[in-house]
Amino acid sequence: MKMVDFEPAQDVSRVHRSIFSDQQIFDLEMKYLFEGGWVFLALDSQLPNPHDFMVTRIGRQEILLMRDRGGEIGAFYNTCPHRGAQICSLRQGNSPLHVCPYHSWSFDSDGRNRSIKAKSNGAYSAAFLEQGHDLHPIARFESYRGFLFGSLSADVSSLDSYLGDVRTLLDLAIDQSDGGLEVLPGTVTYTYRANWKLQLENSADGYHVTSTHPTYMKIAQDRATEDADETGVGGVWDRANTLTEESEDSARGGSFGFANGHVLAWGSVPMVPSHPLFERRFELEAQFGRAKAEWMFYFRNLTLFPNAQVADNLASILRIIRPIAPDLTEMVAYCIAPKGESAAARRRRLRQYEDFFNPSGLATPDDLVAYEGCQAGHAIDGCAGWLQGYERGVAARMDGPSESARDLGIVPLHSVEGNALLNDETVFQTYYQAWSERLGPELFKLSEEAR
Ligand code: FES
Ligand SMILES: [Fe+2]
Known part of the structure; x- marks a missing residue:
């Protein structure tokens, strides 16, 4: 029996819930994903x-x-x-x-x-x-331009080849300032009682936002009407809340899946004044061209498989995922920012960061409760075990680059692109394809024993 099952020719896209709670699988993840590669x-x-x-x-x-x-x-x-x-x-x-x-x-x-x-x-x-x-x-x-990676195994490719075109996506964050990125003072470390892969999925999961974060979205909308320059408006996922199926809104969104399990979820946010980069929009355009400058303003949630996430929008966060047990995960979160931005832009970035992120923010606690709810639900084994949440977007999924990927000059393995309401879930397949390749034969042995 497979633990993850993606067979496009048969219209099958499913993941077995045991991968979120099984101790033997967790041990394989530690050995082959975390301690066996970058x-x-x-x-x-x-x-x-x-x-x-x-x-x-x-x-x-x-x-x-x-x-x-x-x-x-x-x-x-x-x-x-x-x-x-x-x-x-x-x-x-x-x-x-x-x-x-x-x-x-x-x-x-x-x-x-x-x-x-x-x-x-x-x-x-x-x-x-x-x-x-x-x-x-x-x-x-x-190091890739100051992003430091390590491997306990010598038997790995170069970091450049591990990251591939994801380097271009890191450049979108790093190039926002000539001095690169800095980590702002203050680290937040927190735990949640659920599997680490729930965080991996959530960062690329636009589908949950309108359901899980209604309070945040209501407050963000209220504030936006009061004082758009100073307060948090959370980007395309929030805008999706105001869209309807028939909306004429031109907001676009999508995802890219790369070799080795890296993933980007993105949305086309325009160059709005509440964005901390707004003051530099002309300089960035002159330096990097229109397409790249526009992409710097897009909402982008990037996962560097298996353990880091860079979410860059009106605020910017670097998250590190530290699995402790199948049902316990430690997170480390930093606010990151381009060095040298103005005091006003920095203030805006920090306020928007506080709005959404960390256990003290208005959105992260919602997500943590959702992860813990999934973990509790996974323990209910009276049903077949397969989860259906890897299917949405399947008819829009294409091999290779979409139009927007071509604008950026990158070649993902898979792309999905469409209306901001599409909220593709096939992007998670990228994680699990890398996951099953790395866990490989031992995973197969385990699943055979479990039959
Ligand atoms: S000096 Fe380090 S363990 Fe003895
Ligand atoms: Fe969320």
Whole structure:
């Protein structure tokens, strides 16, 4: 039995609900997705100075990122070669030296062992003294324009080929300022009691917005009439609330699915004054041309499979997904922004960010309740097990680039494009195709055993 079943020739698009709760599947995801390939780690602007460090995770492994004296960033397992203690227990900071709290072996910010306490009295063997005692670097660590990725497996393609045309979509965020992107002060970490893939899906799920976020949308509409420049109006998904099936509205939306599981959901938001980029619209157009500048204003929810999401619209968020258990996920969220934007644009961006995102916003809590409701529903096993929510848009799905993809010069594997009410769900198939390729034969074995 397959766990995901997409057979366009037979009009089949379905996912088995067990993939959201099964412990063995979760273990395979950790091994093959998170600990077996590229995952997003951080933005290099989070470590601006020599000796800056931060602790993050790849799957179940804790990773210490450090910028060394010369400015190079390295990624190391956060564990001491002596007896395995965690080297760094802080989330982030600055230190030229990391001293292990257990027996005081110490390490430079390039991971090299600086000292072994009382070494000369230690009666060590000659062989031991010749061994390396440095922190253990992860197998692969690369950057795409400041987006840092790591892999615990050396057996992966280059990062450029892993990302493919998704790099053009990252450029749309990075190129909004000559200085690139920065992470604004304040990190929010929260958990929800449901599977990590519910977050993966939700970011590209326009279909839920009018159902799940009525309060946010009502408030956004009320504020828009009061003071459109200063307050949150959430873009094409919100505009969809005011459309009808017969609407003449010309808002377009769609999705792209890329190799390796990356996904973009987008909508054609015009260059409105409430957008923080509005003040730079002419410069951006002169620098990058009309099509790219327009795309910078579009609402774009990008997922870098398997663990990062960049949503860029009237506000901009970077989310990192950290699966802890099949039914428990930790999220880390940052507000990101082009460096050097005006104080007025920054204020607008922050207010709009607060409106929608984080557990304190008006929309994220709705989503978390929906995920937890799905998780509770998945536990009900008296029905066949297959979920139908991967079908919407199937008749509009095309192989290769749509017209809008061609405008951007990218070639997705699949595109869907249409009215803002289309709210395609076939884009999730991109996740699950990469997912089943990576989990591969072991997944097949599991499903055969379950028969
Ligand atoms: S475990 Fe680190 S010095 Fe002993
Ligand atoms: Fe939502």
